[in-house]
Amino acid sequence: MKVLLVSANRERFPEPVFPIGPAYTASALLREGWSVRIFDAGMAWNPGPSLRRGIGEFRPDFVGVSLRNVDNAAYPHTRCYLPGHVRIVAEIRASTAVPLLLGGSGFSIFPGELMELLRAEGGVTGDGEEGLPRLLRGAKGPVVRGTLPDLSGVEFPRIADGILPSIDRYRTIGIQTARGCPRECAYCTYPSLEGSGMRFRPPEAVAADMEYLFRRHGKRDFFLVDSTFNADERHMAAVCRAILSAGVPARFSCYLQPGSSDPGLYRLLAEAGCVAVDFGTDTGSERMLESLRKGFTVDDIRAASEACRKAGIDFCHSLLFGGPGETEETIRETVRRMDEIGPKAVVAMAGIRIYPGTGIERIALEEGRIAAGESLLAPRFYFPEGDTARLLRTVREAAAGRSHWFLPGRRDWSTAIAPRLLRLIPRAGPLWRSFRRPSRCR
Template sequence: MKVLLISANRERSPYPVFPIGLAYLAGPLAAAGHELRAIDLCFSTEPEEDVTRAMADFAPAAVVVSVRNIDNVTWPGCRSYSAGVKQALDRCRGAVTIIGGSGFSLLPRELLAYLGGDYGVVGEGEEVLPQLLSRLERGEPVADLPGVVCAGRDDITPPQPVAQIGAPDRQLFAVERYRREGGMANVQTKRGCPFTCIYCTYPLLEGRQVRLRPVADVIAELRTLADGHGIDYVYFVDDIFNYPPEYATELCRALSGAGLGINWSAFINPGFITPRLVDEMATAGCDAVEFGSDSGSPAMLTNLGKSFGVGEIRAASQACHEQAIDFAHYLLFGGPGETAATVAESFALMDEVEPTAVIAMTGIRIYPGTPLHAQAVAEGIISPADSLLEPAFYLAPTVRDSLGELVTSEAMKRRNWVAPGLEINMSDALLEALRAFPVRGPLWKQLKRLTRSRVNPFGPR
């Protein structure tokens, strides 16, 4: 069967992200005998026309559309992507349309109906998508397949995690362009998250059991990226790189011995980091880490369901300073119990630990199936009937009317703070300017080299 793969993601802020989800599907689909072609709309200036041309030239029997995100999860500057995906999908008529991806998996019924697709795949598709295509070819029923959504039906057989995580097949996509314009490649070493952050969708998408790739397989993928595509910087896209700690140590030692010449960064849990592990990471080529700290307030860390406390944030930050590794703390303001006092605690802790950057988000995007969703319903912030296809954010009642101005007034005093929704120290124009330089790794590393570029969305002060 001819199958057209479409990566619908067009968001380039803070940098374009390689469509690794579709790359994971390409190998199993090719192995099942399908003829594949791919369109990546991230770099497209005429996305609808590009889809139309591909449909005419390739004449696929099936189109698989990957929806990475529904919106940019940013308040108050929120951008929804659904309309753009629908415009592209409307050009695919005449073929069976199948929608998947992490964004789709969060709201599958709503998105399938809105986009007008024929089928959807919830969760990991490497195993079930070839089965779905095979049954469609033979005219057999598909509703019993794990994670498959059918247009006009509400029932979904629960998705099943894949038995073994393979390596993505990137040959259909412009790896070198992502290196040139995004500064790095993305690599996944594990799936699954056992933690209980109240807003997080990772356990819903990947399950709570951590599934690890063999370290040798990860090294082989990195070697292919380095030798075959000239990749010299990698971001590990695991929800938490350093858990389990033993696996992180094993991977770092393998990287150190591989001699790949790759630097890298990753998302880190402050509670599972030690000076020894940071030393192993630095030796293995790590030059930047991002901590999912969320808050500098002990009460808010508890309210958000975090697995660590303020002491671990301090210790992790100190370990990075000692190894001269750039680091950023990601904070979420406005969660349950947030007050002006807890906001002040977060600013005070960040002043104390002196990260390279603080990435501050105001308001927390609400997704169905999370504890935050249940709390938002109980508090009357949303109703149980709300589809959430249009973004809804949790903002604690005590700071709902003042949070934006409160964070803005303090963040604008500090050169290392970035608030994407408020365009503080970062804007789309500045990001585009930075891409003109040969930047490798996270763009926030450049804050220490830049003068301020600030916009106050609440007016002159």
């Protein structure tokens, strides 16, 4: 029996994202004896003809479509991906009559709406590695919840070049070391997507994936896609030691939360090959840290930044303006804090995308911003009471005077030249590593 997995994500900004979810799911299917191929729409200039040709040649018994996101969650220039998803499904329907199954994080957040929109025969929320094989074996649906008690069986497919021809076109390969998030940030979907309890891959398995990708495909640049790599510091340290033991010349970047500031941990990160850290900071205001339920303090942000700097790791602070209680003063406080800390880059979003099951959704309901039962598939954004235009202007003015600040929602970046030029720079890690380093202000 044959399964074609289609990665529908065509977003190329700031750079193409490797389809790690379909890759891990393909590995699980291969172990059960299925014949699997992955069609990567993100690496196809015009995916329609290529997809039709791939279906005709492979002749699958099922087609699974992975929906990573439904939009870019940026305001005010929000890019909706649903029309593209509809076109992908139309190409599939025009090419084959076999059952269509949906999955991916975007589908897991909006299963009912996307089943109706795309008229699929079935779908999987949660862990696709467990849910899709079970659905294919005849589990009652149409939508099943995939649940892995642990991640010991999650691995990169060892014949990736056979099932995913586009792998060699990626500069950076995503790898996951853990799932789950014990934190309760007001806006975040990770606890509902992956659970609030942590599940870990064996550190040696993570290093083995890196070694395979280096030996087989010459890949040494990786992004660890965990929601926060340091959610469990012991696991993070064990992964770093496993990479060192394997002797892989890896260069990787990752998301961290600023609650960890042990200099020894950051030195270990650097020794293992970490070249860039993206701190999920959101704000430099103590009041807003409490409002967003971040679980760390401004002093933690300072200490983590300094530990990163001393270890020789480039770091970025990702900010999210517009939460409950945000004011012009809290924005300016955050700007002053970033000037003081001096990160390599600041990526700032204004307006919080409202997702089902989050604290922000509950607040928006209580304040009458959205109605009970209202679908959030079409993007809705939370802003505090007051002059939204003025708040946006305050953020834009801060960024305008700082060349290392970047606002994803400021314009439609899909046709921008600058990101394409930055990709030509042969430098490991995210594009912001190529930004001009700011002078630190005291």
